Amino acid sequence: MSTTKERILDATERLFARQGIGATSVRAITAEAGVNTAAIHYHFGSKQELLEAVLVRRIAPLNQERLKRLERLELAAGDGPVAPRALLEAFLVPVVALREELGEEVPPFLGSLMAWLRIESERSTEAIPRRYFEDVMRRFGAAACKGRPDLSLDEAMERLGYAVGAMGHVLVTEGFAARADVAATTALSERLDRLVAFLEPGFFARGEQRSPGGAS
Amino acid sequence: MSTTKERILDATERLFARQGIGATSVRAITAEAGVNTAAIHYHFGSKQELLEAVLVRRIAPLNQERLKRLERLELAAGDGPVAPRALLEAFLVPVVALREELGEEVPPFLGSLMAWLRIESERSTEAIPRRYFEDVMRRFGAAACKGRPDLSLDEAMERLGYAVGAMGHVLVTEGFAARADVAATTALSERLDRLVAFLEPGFFARGEQRSPGGAS
DNA sequence: GCTAGATTCAAGCGTACGTTTCAAACGCTT
């Protein structure tokens, strides 16, 4: 299909990883991609829309994979609830998989992207996290609540948010953590194991079942 | 003391909170502060240094408060280890306190700032998190290891990193979470309680005591 | 082989940026 469009997307991603999102200009992208400046506005309309296209290209398959894993777990669990550990892995492992797919040139890309999404979440780029992640969070939140009257959907989703934040930390400190001892991707999946082990008991813990308008 | 310098710092902080860090220009700052453009470069040297001054003004007291609380806990614990919950609170409560001190106009400021620090951590602004947070992390990490041969300093610090990431999530989603039911700051400290409760068992969990160059 | 649409190109538009300049005003000490 259109090679120019993809070349632009690839180049943009590469530059985001290399020099950060805010520091990447349209001109730098065109230089990296070997295309003309007008091509970006022709194919994407604006820098902002290009940016969103870069995100969506990665986020959509990521969330599809998450949901696929969740459905598989729910099928296996029948009427019962899914184990927290399996739930967490279904939610987090695809992130590491994506990270490995992105290749070695791009260490802090996903982490920076998550951080950038946080910053932009209530600003010009209108609520991207909302639009692209809310459904997945809700599905996983609902699965976490199942068979647990002590845990409300709100609280389950907040706990998932903790996982997101902690995962962001793992991704963004990847450069620091991968010292000399182990290969980077191995270290990352090891770190994911430790992260899941860390988060699991918190997910097991009793919730408050706050009815809206609750205690002081 | 110098009112111009402080007016600039205050105005910068306000604008960061209101429109984001990347979107805040020197000209906007001078307009907000009611000072001349040259004043910024006279007092701070460059935009980058102003930026760092804004950070340091908040980070330094924050970390002092954290360490003060930690020392108090260690004194009370004598030779024994500090309870994970108390340790977490000593680490996280000052963040909420700072958030409340910042006032109501500035909801996502701290969260965005944390996210921004993440993004910039390995770029132009050379390792700000390293410079300003590594000592505190190390002190808390050491306290978490105490009397726990299963938990290495590295692993303890990584667990603290999870707490940082999750706390960032709490701060940045403050606007969403504080719906109509409760006042914003109340909701925040309630959310902190839930966060600490969530994190605590993970801190209790056994570590791996990885000796450097450990197992596959 | 021609025509119509889709795509690429070189060039430049206006604007906003961070920073600099240099003279004027201030606040001290003597």
Next chain:
DNA sequence: AAGCGTTTGAAACGTACGCTTGAATCTAGC
């Protein structure tokens, strides 16, 4: 009140930005 370092003022510097323009080139369909 003179002198001098510190601080502020108005103006502009050069640069880089996102984006547009209008012609050139490609690619089908007939």
